[in-house]
Amino acid sequence: MVFSGLSGLVIEDVTDEGELSRVRARSRRVPVPCPERAVETAHVHGWCGRTVADVPVDGRPVVLEEDDRPGLSPRRLARLLLARPDNLKPDQHELLAKTTGACPEMSALAALVRAFARLLVPATDNADRLQEWISTAEKINLLNVHSFIRGLRLDIDTVRAALTSENHNGGTEGVNTKTKLIKRQINSRAGFHLLRHRILLG
Numbered sequence: 001m002v003f004s005g006l007s008g009l010v011i012e013d014v015t016d017e018g019e020l021s022r023v024r025a026r027s028r029r030v031p032v033p034c035p036e037r038a039v040e041t042a043h044v045h046g047w048c049g050r051t052v053a054d055v056p057v058d059g060r061p062v063v064l065e066e067d068d069r070p071g072l073s074p075r076r077l078a079r080l081l082l083a084r085p086d087n088l089k090p091d092q093h094e095l096l097a098k099t100t101g102a103c104p105e106m107s108a109l110a111a112l113v114r115a116f117a118r119l120l121v122p123a124t125d126n127a128d129r130l131q132e133w134i135s136t137a138e139k140i141n142l143l144n145v146h147s148f149i150r151g152l153r154l155d156i157d158t159v160r161a162a163l164t165s166e167n168h169n170g171g172t173e174g175v176n177t178k179t180k181l182i183k184r185q186i187n188s189r190a191g192f193h194l195l196r197h198r199i200l201l202g
Contacts, residue, residue, distance in 0.1 A: 072099060081113045108140045119163050126163040178202065 013024040072095065080088070080096045088096065100110040115133055119126050134152070137145050152159050162168070182198050183190070190198070 081110060082117075105140075105142060109142060109145070112137055112140070112142075112145060122162075122164055122166050124164055127160045130160065130163055 015022040015024075077099060080092060080099075083092075085093070096110075100106045112133070115136075119130055119133065123129075134149055137149055179199060182202060183195065186194070186198070
């Protein structure tokens with residue numbers, strides 16, 4: 001059975017259903033011609049079932065079930081990159097290694113993320129290590145990383161203090177957040193005494 005019109009897809013399964021043949025296929029994860037619309041795209045229709053008119057099989061229609069969803073979304077990849085390695089499952093480790101090894105830019109990005117994550121544990125030498133990280137990151141052609149560096153430099157003294165000092169105001173910020181939540185729950189209409197009771201009893 002030859003599917004000349006589906007050359008841009010990977011055929012995973014073909015089922016004979018009497019009056020029609022059902023083809024299960026997926027994209028090659030690169031821009032390919034859509035069998036029906038003949039346009040180059042890497043993300044055509046999501047999951048779909050449609051008749052491919054140019055691929056008759058013994059005179060019967062062929063229903064194509066095509067999975068054009070990307071194998072790994074940017075959000076999921078970001079979660080894998082930012083997660084602690086100890087918290088990843090074996091299949092996630094394998095997927096991350098395969099993805100980050102796909103191109104030099106991904107390998108460089110993964111290395112930068114891991115190096116910056118180590119800076120988040122306060123240490124006295126983190127100020128020097130931060131400068132080394134910035135110098136390394138600037139040599140790599142990753143525009144989003146360069147934008148992140150510009151943001152760091154807007155308040156570099158605060159960043160250095162956060163990376164080197166054991167002290168922080170996390171507890172205070174937590175109380176502030178809780179107070180704002182209580183105010184929103186009562187539509188900001190409570191007087192001071194009611195708000196005080198809600199905070200103390202909360």
